[in-house]
Amino acid sequence: xxxxxxxxxxxxxxxxxxxxxxxxSQPTVEPRNALEPPRLPKMALDLPEPIKEFDLGRVGDYLGxxxxxxxxxxxxxxxxxxxxxAVRRQTQPQLDAxxxxxxxxxxxxxxxxxxxxxxxxxxxxxxxxxxAIERADEALFVELESVLADVQKPGMARxxxxxxxxxxxxxxxxxxxxxxxxxxxxxxxxxxxxxxRAAVDGLLADYERRLTPTRVALNKAMLANxxxxxxxxxxxVRDENDRPLDPTLLRQRSQEHALRVSALLDDSVRLQRQIAxxxxxxxxxxxxxxxxxxxxxxxxxxxxxxxxxxxxxxxGLHDVCERLVGAAASTMLSALRSRRCVPRTNRSTxxxxxxxxxxxxxxxxxxxxxxxA
Amino acid sequence: MExxxxxxxLEFASTFGSLNYEQYRLRMxxxxxxRWRLNLKTLxxxxxxxxxxxxxxxxxxxxxxLERAIRQGATDRYPGP
Numbered sequence: 001x002x003x004x005x006x007x008x009x010x011x012x013x014x015x016x017x018x019x020x021x022x023x024x025s026q027p028t029v030e031p032r033n034a035l036e037p038p039r040l041p042k043m044a045l046d047l048p049e050p051i052k053e054f055d056l057g058r059v060g061d062y063l064g065x066x067x068x069x070x071x072x073x074x075x076x077x078x079x080x081x082x083x084x085x086a087v088r089r090q091t092q093p094q095l096d097a098x099x100x101x102x103x104x105x106x107x108x109x110x111x112x113x114x115x116x117x118x119x120x121x122x123x124x125x126x127x128x129x130x131x132a133i134e135r136a137d138e139a140l141f142v143e144l145e146s147v148l149a150d151v152q153k154p155g156m157a158r159x160x161x162x163x164x165x166x167x168x169x170x171x172x173x174x175x176x177x178x179x180x181x182x183x184x185x186x187x188x189x190x191x192x193x194x195x196x197r198a199a200v201d202g203l204l205a206d207y208e209r210r211l212t213p214t215r216v217a218l219n220k221a222m223l224a225n226x227x228x229x230x231x232x233x234x235x236x237v238r239d240e241n242d243r244p245l246d247p248t249l250l251r252q253r254s255q256e257h258a259l260r261v262s263a264l265l266d267d268s269v270r271l272q273r274q275i276a277x278x279x280x281x282x283x284x285x286x287x288x289x290x291x292x293x294x295x296x297x298x299x300x301x302x303x304x305x306x307x308x309x310x311x312x313x314x315x316g317l318h319d320v321c322e323r324l325v326g327a328a329a330s331t332m333l334s335a336l337r338s339r340r341c342v343p344r345t346n347r348s349t350x351x352x353x354x355x356x357x358x359x360x361x362x363x364x365x366x367x368x369x370x371x372x373a
Numbered sequence: 374m375e376x377x378x379x380x381x382x383l384e385f386a387s388t389f390g391s392l393n394y395e396q397y398r399l400r401m402x403x404x405x406x407x408r409w410r411l412n413l414k415t416l417x418x419x420x421x422x423x424x425x426x427x428x429x430x431x432x433x434x435x436x437x438x439l440e441r442a443i444r445q446g447a448t449d450r451y452p453g454p
Contacts, residue, residue, distance in 0.1 A: 176386050258390065266387075307374070309374070310374045315412055315442050317416060320432070
């Protein structure tokens with residue numbers, strides 16, 4: 001083997017090795033089969049869903065729409081969905097490219113300034129899509145307003161509030177549970193009976209007026225914080241040239257990082273508290289104003305959503321106590337109605353149950369002292 | 374439990390960190406255990422108040438389920454991540 005051929009083989013070897021290393025460093029996405037395009041890895045986006053057909057019923061109820069107006073709204077909504085679809089189709093390639101680029105830059109670590117910059121590009125495209133959806137929403141509302149009678153027009157404020165709250169999806173999974181709850185929407189999930197809603201509509205209208213600006217402000221705060229928080233994560237572990245930070249500096253920065261994060265989240269936590277308090281207060285008033293069966297369902301649903309680690313308690317005694325007391329009461333009532341004496345053996349039992357139930361059924365079996373501890 | 378859970382959630386929302394998670398976890402487990410034990414005690418009281426408690430299979434199965442839950446709860450992952 002001549003000297004030049006050895007050099008040539010070595011050069012080819014180095015080149016191949018280099019390619020292999022480069023190939024390993026690229027995120028590979030396997031196509032499902034030869035005919036399908038490769039699947040893009042997904043990035044979590046915070047985009048609202050378009051207005052759904054279900055929402056049209058709510059809009060119709062808020063405005064008291066007549067049948068022809070509802071038909072008009074349905075047709076306008078079909079055009080609205082087409083518009084949204086066109087915007088999506090137009091923006092999707094840009095969004096896919098930004099996501100793909102960002103995932104490549106991130107590799108296994110999104111805590112670099114380069115990664116954060118690439119994520120910011122994705123959020124920019126996302127923001128343009130969000131604005132396009134907002135414009136389409138508004139166009140639909142303007143179209144709807146054109147067919148409303150003067151008496152119906154004030155109802156549009158409530159419709160817009162409804163949509164604004166629905167579009168608040170910014171970092172929803174990072175919010176405390178009671179702050180994610182919209183009682184007005186929750187009632188829809190619990191009861192579809194129009195009379196139930198009508199009974200508490202005034203309360204709900206007032207609640208919605210107070211909830212909407214806080215919810216919108218919280219959404220804005222959460223969306224604005226996304227990039228700032230990522231920048232802080234990168235700042236914690238990287239120097240100004242995006243190189244890993246010296247371990248001694250890392251310890252120093254750790255405490256300051258926690259302070260900066262807290263300061264950044266201050267506003268959003270305040271707003272979350274406000275919403276949680278408003279929900280808690282309104283729930284009490286709502287429950288007293290609706291039929292007991294719906295009130296129980298609403299309370300259970302609220303507890304399940306607000307405190308998922310506490311409710312439902314599979315070993316609670318509330319139901320069984322209610323049944324026992326109910327059975328005792330019905331025996332006593334039927335005995336009284338038939339003017340018969342209550343059997344002596346049951347008398348003391350019932351008296352005990354009645355005495356005990358006063359404390360138990362009102363909540364002792366659910367251990368309020370513990371639940372509220 | 375509601376208040377402890379809310380406090381923990383607010384702490385997390387303020388820091389996006391789980392510095393005091395272990396304290397929260399232990400307290401929630403303790404409260405849940407107390408709550409189940411109180412329920413079991415109450416159930417036993419109900420049984421003693423009803424003359425033919427033996428025929429109340431619902432009460433018996435509830436008590437058994439509670440005893441089982443207290444035993445199993447000692448090693449489960451509550452309240453979860």
